[in-house]
Amino acid sequence: MSEPTPVFDDLREESEELDHLVAELTEERWALATPAPRWSIAHQIAHLHWTDRAALLAVTDEDGFGEVVQKALKSPDSFVDEAAEEGARLAPAELLSRWREGRAALDRALRAAPQGARFPWFGPPMSAASMATGRLMETWAHGQDVADALGVVRAPTDRLRHVVRIGVRARDFAFGVRGLPVPAEEFRVEVRAPSGALWTYGPEDAPQRVTGPALDFCLLVTQRAHRADLALHAEGSDADRWLDIAQAFAGPPGTGRKAKEEPA
Structure with a gap:
């Protein structure tokens, strides 16, 4: 077993x-x-x-x-x-x-x-x-859709670490499925967990970096929110491009979500 x-x-x-x-x-x-x-x-x-x-x-x-x-x-x-x-x-x-x-x-x-x-x-x-x-x-991502439909704000948990891990590991797929060159170097990803812990991936000295809240990273890689509405920061052109195309799911590129309208 x-x-x-x-x-x-x-x-x-x-x-x-x-x-x-x-x-x-x-x-x-x-x-x-x-x-x-x-x-x-x-x-x-x-x-x-x-x-x-x-x-x-x-x-x-x-x-x-x-x-x-x-x-x-x-x-x-x-x-x-x-x-x-x-x-x-x-x-x-x-x-x-x-x-x-x-x-x-x-x-x-x-x-x-x-x-x-x-x-x-x-x-x-x-x-x-x-x-x-x-x-x-998938359960978390589709649950987000349900919560949004009901107008419910879910409290994020450290179960998000699994979603973060998939999102990080799917980086090359996100580039490849769009016919884009896959970056040769690893990125550094640092995201803050709901508990306050720092989850890190990749070399500490990598020039290409992504930082921000784990919740926002998960919303991005499951395409449940537009990048413009999230507090994620990229350093380096490849990392910046990744935040535009990231996806944690298999299959063709998703259409994603539109950015929220700016207040009048």
Whole structure:
């Protein structure tokens, strides 16, 4: 079995926090629009449920996951929206129940995964811990969309360290997916955690640097806020360019979010 790792507990806690946001919503509020175009709160939860199910198949049924990949390849530009739309048509109580059951099953499967095992995914194969980290990132990001739709300001937690780590490691992908030259040198990233700790990545003397709050970095790399609305600072032209294109998720470049309008 996998060694105990905090990311499994952190994923569970992140999911439970989002669950608390939606558990008592009326049917009308499940239909509220979120910042993602054409996606309601129900679409957001349906997407998380679908992706949890895909992750569960990847861990427990490689052939079943392969069938999911083949379906996705047949409609690469629409399969995410189609899956969310299918789930959003369920009654809210049914969707909530399925999401809870699916994420509980995934939690059990990840904790039971053999030490050192790697599982297929839409990108490179991943360990159980990496799979959980990716699920946490998505849960947090889509939870932000739900919170924004409800007008709720969530208190950030140090669970964000997992999102920061993915964002830092995805730097080269963000350049490559846009056909841009990948910087040869590592960047220095220093972000302040919600607890006040300083999380650092890369050489201390690197000339290309990014600094700021961890929450803002996570909002940037999940494309939940525009760079202009965040307190992130870049030193060096490559680091500055990265803040314009950063993404922590696989797939084509996202459209991101528009900057907030300046007050009149």
